[in-house]
Amino acid sequence: MVSPSLPGSTGDVDQRWTPRLVISLLSIVLLLEMLAISYIMIATALPSIAAHYQTTQGAWLLTSFLLLGAVAAPLVGKLADMHGKRKMLLVCVALALVGSLVSAVAPSYGVLIVGRALTGFLVPCLFLSYSLIRDVFPAKTVALAVSIATSGMGIIAIPAPYITGWLVDGWGFRSIFWFAVIALVVLGGLIFATTKESSVRVRSRLDLVGAVLLGAGVAGILVGVSFGPTWGWSAGSTLGFLLGGIVLVVAWLVSASVIAEPLIDIKVLRERSVAFTVTAAGFMYGVSGLFTMLLPMLVMTPGMLGLGYGFGVDAKGTALFQTPIGLFTMIGGVIVGVLVGRDARPRMTLAAGAVSAGLGCGLAAFSHDSKGLLIVFGSLVGLGMGLGYASIPNLLIEAVPPQLQASTASIAGVFQSVFPAVLPVIAFTVMNNSYIAQLPPQVMQALPPGTVMYTSDGFKAAYLIAAAAAVACLLAALALPARIRQIGSPESVDDEIVTVG
Template sequence: MSSSLQPAAAAETADSRPAVSRPLAVALLLVWPAQLLTVVGSIGSNAMPQIAEHMRTPHIAWFTVTFVLVSLMTVPFAMKLGSVFGKRRIMVILTAAGLVGDIVAAVAPNFTVMLIGRAMGGFYGPVVPLVMASVREIFPRAWVSTVYGIITGSIGIAQVGSPLLAGWLIDDFGWRAALWSLVISTLVAGACLLAMPETPRKGTVRNFDWAGGLLLGGGVALLVFGIGKGGSWGWTAAGTMICLVAGVAALVGFVLVELRVQQPVVHVRILARRAVAAAVIVPSLVQGVFFVVPTVLTFLALYPAIPHVSDGLGWSVTHTAVVGIAAGVVTVLAGVAVGRLLRRTGPRLLWFVSTGTLSVGLLLAGLYHGDEVEIILTGVVIGLGGGMLVSTVGSMIVSVVSLEDQPAASGISSLLYQASGALTYQLLFLQLDDHSTVMRGVTFYADAGFRNAYFVLAGLVAVGFLLTLGMPRLQRPEQALQS
């Protein structure tokens, strides 16, 4: 490794922040890199039906799954290397790798090449947790809360605006234009990251937990692959069983390794405390389920209505985005409301309200999804529960861990919800594929598949609600920060 990449001889302390002469300008620079995954997810998801038809592939689910898997496997390594060599440097390298992947996907002549590009694009995934971890290191203490508010508040703009952007691009110019917009978006994110100050460098790569990172990524990848192939191979087939058993064994091995090494890639020991485990594990998994929800509406709305073949609604991407505006606005307002409610009550009550509302909304969506009015009304309920849920999960982590442990807990939460999202994505397509028809290489879905997909999502959220009934009382975030 070249000398330019060697960590500083003396690690800087946590309070050794670089001088930021214009904190507001730097905060605004971080907004786009932090929200790029939201934009990528929305535009990519809306392009998937056209890509499936053009590429004649029944395996369109892997368009997203490959991206998420690479992102998941990269996160623990990126977080560690960011501490050693500086987070900005690692984010720029990851963004460059993701940019190459975006270009490959945009020019791909076939679906195999496109999946290679999407896998490379997944290297951008760790940039989001790295951005959030950088805030505490590069801004004065008085600005930290404000910067977090600016970054998280911009989620609403991305959630409402990106579907409309996707509609304009795909309806007027086609799916390749949508993928080229991701190239431009990644370029802009890279430019923003180059303009931010570097974070302090701490620690060395000596004794780095390579085994833990490989076991974690490999275990999740095997489970996702096994679940995805279970429907076609058969759940008792040797290939399926080998993937599932090996995946579970790898994750068990990961936990055992993390408990023994001095510098674990994931600090699982903090989950030994009951309150921390209750506030981090299940909530993060349920959050991953929520982020998969829009996929069902995308395929329901954009696929055509063909008697006895496809029960889609046949809408344009723009029409679908307009129908979804109400749900997007409610999601944003629900998040804002949680911030105000947390001043008077702890996150435990809000967690139960959010998961209960979300599960009911998903159940209603499974029953009623035949026209604009039904989708708007059920979408508002889903948005209310989901918006509350996302904001509440973050406050739960703050409520149960110390300031020093917050980066580790946030990293665990990020890994869990990405893993949950990948697994849920495969479960969702299993339901769709059980009620599907392949015509000219394209898989079309019957209404029973959409209904069952919503029911499965509702059931997963409801299980999360039940598993947390014994959750201890949690402090309000401001009380935890003062203690």
């Protein structure tokens, strides 16, 4: 057996930042920014898209993206451990590029959904990026590089509304997809030119049965939850997807427990350090997704409606509220990178992030009628997001050996896709059932058809749901071991580790 190389373990690896390394990290950060900007651009362009294709099924633009990302993550993670993380990262970039191109020229809404689904291959890029950094960056740079890469996803909130408004107003909604095509071509080329391939490989058979069971199970659950409010929670279609998905996930768990080389090693997933990390990841990304979705709705509502909230800003005006979130997300990531680089425990920075995000959401629940206070509360959420985003990969790097890094982190990727899809559904189900505002008929006639306005108590309930998710993240963080020890490789895998190059 040849032992896998660790970052900085060879004498010829430079233990400092170089221009090539900086460009490599910058290209990875900007690639992950494409994941964040995708949400913002679609949300902003949705009215134009729905009007062009004359559809009321706008939710599929987000669901198809998250669905494929969640389904593909475990398979991509396993292939990355077997064939190389950089190779699979570039494959995902290429597939997302094709998806953006299909979306840009889509003649029908169905084709656009197919394109958006392919763009979901950006989701696995998150865990592939920090797994690759862990393998190929010098040891002294890993903690800071991973933290910057993962928390940098918030900083795009600063220019995104301006870029999106400029593109959509000037060239129509298709321009946002052409923007993605150009950006992915450039970033894919930069990563290819500046980022080394990991030398760590695992010789293993691909568990196709497990991939089908887990992928179909996650897909069923996500579709059922996403469209339950539309179809009705007691409808046969909703129950069929939900129950069918649960049965398939259980079947995958049974399959993974008995076969020699499962898609994801259940013994690793059962480890306290891994189980609570991926759970905390899901809740943190769920808080982020829900808060990010609620904020534009709240601030763009005209204050003259007398609902107790709303400032009547346009899409560009939301940048005033989103900019501090992005800035503090980046600050939180840098804090984690600096502290972890000095032997601080990422468990505690994750807990601090949950407290900050929960505090921001809780305060926003009780006071969302002041611009200044809402900006402060959003900054607290952003700081919590940055601390959480950066702590999660550092925890997995600390807990999991290099040869299992991508496949294990892929489960975090599943949680990070499913929770942001589920939590808003829960929040809007509560809001739609109890908190729809009753406005005078003349006011409703002046609003776009199909517009729904919520009471101030509706937003209070939604923000409290986000705060509860932050508390769940905090409990998961505190349940982690005080000092995490790296999991030993299973013997069947350990005997098949090779290094390349």
